Amino acid sequence: IDEIEALSSIYGEDWCVVDEDEKIYCIKINDCLDQPKWTLCLQVILPPGYPTAEPPIYQLNAPWLRGQDYTELANSLEEIYVQNIGESILYLWVEKIREVLIEKAQSSEPEPAIKKTTEEVDEDDGDDFLLEYQPIQEDPIKMLNYITSESREVDEELPSIHHGNPITDRRSTFQAHLAPVVTPRQVKRILEKLYENKKIASATHNIYAYRIYCEDKQTFLQDCEDDGETAAGGRLLHLMQQILNVHNVLVVVSRWYGGILLGPDRFKHINNCARNILVE
Numbered sequence: 702i703d704e705i706e707a708l709s710s711i712y713g714e715d716w717c718v719v720d721e722d723e724k725i726y727c728i729k730i731n732d733c734l735d736q737p738k739w740t741l742c743l744q745v746i747l748p749p750g751y752p753t754a755e756p757p758i759y760q761l762n763a764p765w766l767r768g769q770d771y772t773e774l775a776n777s778l779e780e781i782y783v784q785n786i787g788e789s790i791l792y793l794w795v796e797k798i799r800e801v802l803i804e805k806a807q808s809s810e811p812e813p814a815i816k817k818t819t820e821e822v823d824e825d826d827g828d829d830f831l832l833e834y835q836p837i838q839e840d841p842i843k844m845l846n847y848i849t850s851e852s853r854e855v856d857e858e859l860p861s862i863h864h865g866n867p868i869t870d871r872r873s874t875f876q877a878h879l880a881p882v883v884t885p886r887q888v889k890r891i892l893e894k895l896y897e898n899k900k901i902a903s904a905t906h907n908i909y910a911y912r913i914y915c916e917d918k919q920t921f922l923q924d925c926e927d928d929g930e931t932a933a934g935g936r937l938l939h940l941m942q943q944i945l946n947v948h949n950v951l952v953v954v955s956r957w958y959g960g961i962l963l964g965p966d967r968f969k970h971i972n973n974c975a976r977n978i979l980v981e
Contacts, residue, residue, distance in 0.1 A: 704752075704789040712795070719744070728791075730798045732806035739802040741766060743795065750920075752789050756782045759794075760924055760934070768896050772889050774801055779885070859890055865978035868970050872959025875967075877974035882911060882951045885922060891951055904955040906930040908971060910938035911951040921948065930956065933971055940972050945979055952979065 705726070709716045712728055719725040724747040731737035741763040748755040761774060781793050865877035878901075880891045888911050896902045910925035923942065925934030937954065941947050954971045963970070 704791060708791055708795075711792070724748075728795055730795055730802065732802040733799065734806055737806075739763075739765075739805045741798055741802065743798060745791065745794075753787050755920065757791065757794075758924060760926060761798075762927065764929070768893055772893065774798065775885075775889065777801070859894060860887055862891060862894065863978065865974055865981075868974055870966060870970060871961040871963060873961065873963055873967070873970075874957045874959070875970045875974045876955050877978040878953040878955070879978045880951050881949055883913060883949055885913070888913075888951050892953070895953060901955050903957075905958040906933070906956045907953055908933040908937055908956070909951060909953040910934055910941055912938070912941050912948045914948040930967070930971075933968060936968055936972060937975055940975055941979070945976070947979055950979070 708726075708728070709718075715729040717727040717729070719727055725744070726747075727742055727744045729740065729742050731740040741761060744760040744762065746758040748758060751757055759778065761771065766774070777797055778794050781797060782790055785793065860880045860882060862878055862880045865879065867874050867876040869875075878895060880887075882888050882891065892909070895907070901907060906928045908926060908928050908930055911923060913922040914920075915922060923938060925938040927934040933954075937952065941950070941952065952975045954974050956967065956971065
């Protein structure tokens with residue numbers, strides 16, 4: 702409580718309470734320029750065991766943040782947590798992110814390309830971008846319950862990625878991608894691998910969620926990303942957590958917008974894509 706009050710006082714309007722009961726907060730961070738060029742929103746959920754026993758569950762939201770930028774920043778936050786286990790770390794996280802943004806502003810890097818926002822018109826409505834649908838051959842129980850007691854080599858190998866059957870509605874296309882994961886490192890590597898595909902990288906949104914069961918601590922590591930489609934990541938995580946109860950898996954749903962507004966139907970298609978590939 703003391704930490705929350707202090708952060709609210711320090712960051713003022715940049716500090717937002719999303720859900721007081723669930724301890725969900727959002728902090729808007731920028732590069733401190735008069736007209737900020739680099740901005741990022743850090744959303745955190747403080748679990749019951751924070752700060753003594755559990756880290757915050759966090760989500761980094763910025764149109765430009767993906768690939769190597771995402772990996773480096775996430776690694777920095779995790780290093781801060783490891784170096785300060787048991788202590789309040791939100792202030793350290795926020796200032797680390799601000800430090801990264803200031804470095805970007807002072808460097809010669811061009812301004813971030815603005816990612817298309819929800820329901821923005823996309824002229825490319827062709828079907829040639831779809832990755833080949835790959836039926837999952839492995840035993841789904843074995844795949845979805847990949848356990849951490851496997852040899853450490855598993856952690857270093859890139860897990861196989863499966864691409865689901867696409868759903869098209871009014872020129873918008875949705876496709877799910879799935880991979881078994883047992884560590885956050887694997888999650889990052891899978892995302893990087895997916896973003897290497899130009900068609901996936903050019904999707905209007907790449908929404909994802911993952912759940913990893915830590916058997917030694919009997920707790921879950923989980924996170925989600927909206928990628929501009931507000932609340933879509935949380936809905937996807939809810940499907941995985943409350944409805945299907947799956948773990949040790951990452952699901953990414955790519956959406957290519959076709960120029961016609963779908964309204965709430967878009968969330969139905971996102972979850973149906975994810976459900977289909979998970980059930981299979």
